[in-house]
Amino acid sequence: MPELPEVETTRRGIAPALLHRSCTGAIVRNPRLRHPVPDDLDATIRGLELGSVERRAKYMVLRFATGSLLIHLGMSGSLRIVPATTEPDKHDHLDILFGDTALRLRDPRRFGLVLWQDGPAPHPLLAGLGIEPLNDDFDGPWLHRAGRDRKTPSKLFLMDGHQVVGIGNIYASESLFRAGIDPATPIGELGPRRCTRLVACIRETLQDALAAGGSTLRDFVSSDGAPGYFQQQYFVYGRAGEPCRKCATPIRKRIMGQRATFFCPRCQR
Template structure:
């Protein structure tokens, strides 16, 4: 599943091609994705794209006719074509075409993504309960420590809770907890203030590094320029079950926490 760094990479990848451009049309080849594609998208002709941003794992195209909200779901990806083409793949469900012929193409084999429209995103239910952005100044050690008191839940599940902090997906939660030397199943209420500050610092570093390097290479993710990300080459624990820990040579183990496969080293993490 594309996570926050992949979405941020997509925002940065498509923005130079689309910001300041006027929409000619949006072609919808399949209306049924995770939710029905908003009818308003077929009426976006002549809308000017003013900026492209991200909130959690949602990519938002701001226009003079409202906001286009995109979620990549489990397997969605965006690519830029520098001219219109009739060469359309089976899973190319939506094209946004500018008046000068640039095409933003949405491909989604599993169809768990979304294309929605809003005139005020703050009033949309999907945005109202979202927690802090992980790279914001407001997300800090004091916030995590205070928020976690009396919460008898695994620390990994806690940092993946979108009402607490958004976008810390499975890969980056596993990696951050390993680097912070914290067992993912440990109750979050047992973290000290020092550990809370350390964990927040590491989450920010891991996400920033992933964004800088282009997002994690997963079999379903490709950057807008067609190049894969490179962060997967330096993953410490995620996807490495049974392999040696880079730090202590102990075997990397897995268990299910919050219905997600979790990778960790029980020698390095306590």
């Protein structure tokens, strides 16, 4: 599933082409996504100017004067900017039109969603989400306070969207390797110094992934159709049995929270 860097890469790709343009409608070819696309989407957004293109966790938020359009890419979705006259492919389920330009949603597995929220209030799906890891208020002291006395393994804490948003399996594994922390170490056992180190490594990992255009996960491509390349820089994810890039110890795999977890037993304590 696309994680924060993939969604942010997409946001940065589509925003320049669409900001402050008037929406000329929507073409819904298949409304049967994870949640049905609203029947009145075309009438709702037609004539509205797009004020901003934002990201909250792994959701894209297109804000208009009367409300916002919430988009999630699911497991295999992508958003691309194409000429409005471009013939759709089989899995191109939705176009948001801006004159001669279309924002096209392609979603082979149909696990994505496109929902409308009236007014300035955030959509209920965004309620209760945790802190953004690239925001200034995400720092060592915050992590130390939030994790204090908790026995939750550090990796599962980072992947809990009610605590920190947008950090999925790949980037949690990679961040913990860079910080030298065993994924199973309870978050409450990390002192202030290790929390500060972990926050710095999370930021570094996410920024490196953004610079590489994200990771290629199944069908993920950015808004211009280019794949992400961060997977070529993985230290541990998906490398079970391969030598650690730092110490040559074989990378190990364990299951945590029903997800595969990769780590170096020598570099991570």
